[in-house]
Amino acid sequence: MEDLDGRTNAGVADEVMETPATGGNLVTPNAQSLTLRRTGRPEREGNRSALRIPNSELVQNNSEPLTPNSELIAMWLHGKPALTVKRYVFWVEDFFETVEDKPLHLVTLDDLHRWQDTLERYAPATQRNAIASIKSLFTFCFELGILRFNVGKAVKPPKVKDTLNERILTETEVQKMIAMEPNSRNVAILKMLYYGALRVSELVALKWRDVSVRPEGGQITVHGKGEKTRMVLLPGRVWDELLMLRGEASENDPIFRSRQHKNGGHLDPSRVTKIVRGAAKRAELGQKVSPHWLRHCHASHALDRNAPVHLIRDTLGHSSLATTSRYLKGRPKESSATFLPL
Numbered sequence: 001m002e003d004l005d006g007r008t009n010a011g012v013a014d015e016v017m018e019t020p021a022t023g024g025n026l027v028t029p030n031a032q033s034l035t036l037r038r039t040g041r042p043e044r045e046g047n048r049s050a051l052r053i054p055n056s057e058l059v060q061n062n063s064e065p066l067t068p069n070s071e072l073i074a075m076w077l078h079g080k081p082a083l084t085v086k087r088y089v090f091w092v093e094d095f096f097e098t099v100e101d102k103p104l105h106l107v108t109l110d111d112l113h114r115w116q117d118t119l120e121r122y123a124p125a126t127q128r129n130a131i132a133s134i135k136s137l138f139t140f141c142f143e144l145g146i147l148r149f150n151v152g153k154a155v156k157p158p159k160v161k162d163t164l165n166e167r168i169l170t171e172t173e174v175q176k177m178i179a180m181e182p183n184s185r186n187v188a189i190l191k192m193l194y195y196g197a198l199r200v201s202e203l204v205a206l207k208w209r210d211v212s213v214r215p216e217g218g219q220i221t222v223h224g225k226g227e228k229t230r231m232v233l234l235p236g237r238v239w240d241e242l243l244m245l246r247g248e249a250s251e252n253d254p255i256f257r258s259r260q261h262k263n264g265g266h267l268d269p270s271r272v273t274k275i276v277r278g279a280a281k282r283a284e285l286g287q288k289v290s291p292h293w294l295r296h297c298h299a300s301h302a303l304d305r306n307a308p309v310h311l312i313r314d315t316l317g318h319s320s321l322a323t324t325s326r327y328l329k330g331r332p333k334e335s336s337a338t339f340l341p342l
Helices: 012-018 068-077 082-098 109-121 124-143 171-179 184-195 200-205 236-243 269-282 291-304 309-316 321-330
Strands: 034-036 058-060 211-214 217-223 229-235
Touching: 068 082, 068 124, 082 109, 082 124, 109 124, 171 184, 171 269, 171 291, 184 200, 184 229, 184 236, 184 269, 184 291, 200 217, 200 269, 200 291, 217 236, 229 236, 229 309, 269 291, 291 309
Parallel strands: none
Antiparallel strands: 034 058, 211 217, 217 229
16 A cells, blocks of 8 residues: 555654664564564553554564464564554554454454544544554455454545645755755755655665666665665766765665664664754745655656656556556646636
8 A cells, every 4th residue: 555645644653654673673473483562552441452562573482372363463464564564563452452352253343443433533544554454454364264254344444635735845945955955964865855756764774785876877776665676766966966975884884874873873764854854944945844745746846847657656666557646636737727718
């Protein structure tokens, strides 16, 4: 499921969705040896979920007994990308706290609706993400033959207002952000987000081994959403400014390094958000601009300059052309209104 919204939802759910796996702690789930646990989360009144899923870490060889739900969840998570696992385990624990760890085959539509009602404190986009996560679990168990009926199929997520156009800056505004940034590393970050159309998680994960020289510029290998890899060409000037950051760094060093030496030396996504918002403030944009906005701007501005939609799709790493086509609807060049008399 492609997310065009970036960090638009408030609250803890967004932190779970955006925080990348760090330190290689995430272990592939194994239904025979895995207990899911979680800590550091505010408890509700009533029973606490026995699944115990913490910080999205999957702990092997735990002494606590496995529950039937734990085994099913472990099989469901097996082989999924780290970011997907983080998001899923957050909402799974939330769900099972509500239904008091009822075995999955006994969960009713009323249980699902009761849990859905607890999501009203979140933005509609976050609610959709939560519901999609739980529906995925029910679909998996139904297709496996564990459930006779897929009750999750009857749960309808809320509609989300399409605010994409509100998050697209003009070309002048983007260039003003870049021009007024005093730090050369931060300038490179802004340009990579805009010209490379990178997600924050993709930007901070880049290592020097992911870059290579091409005629009139360079190329980066991007390890993106859903563990998909794509190649992105960079204009010559952007490429040259990027190489100026390398210094004595080895191929395995991150391109954008953290001064705190966290995350294996990679810059933290929250720091990138602060850099972008600082640049927007200097440019006096008066909006809470996020890094994902620059990705939106790349797509919209490229379309305005008649770049083929399929080329933009490949650069952004969208799975479907329909996802990229949303930018066409957000910034139409024609309207039937122009045909009416004034």
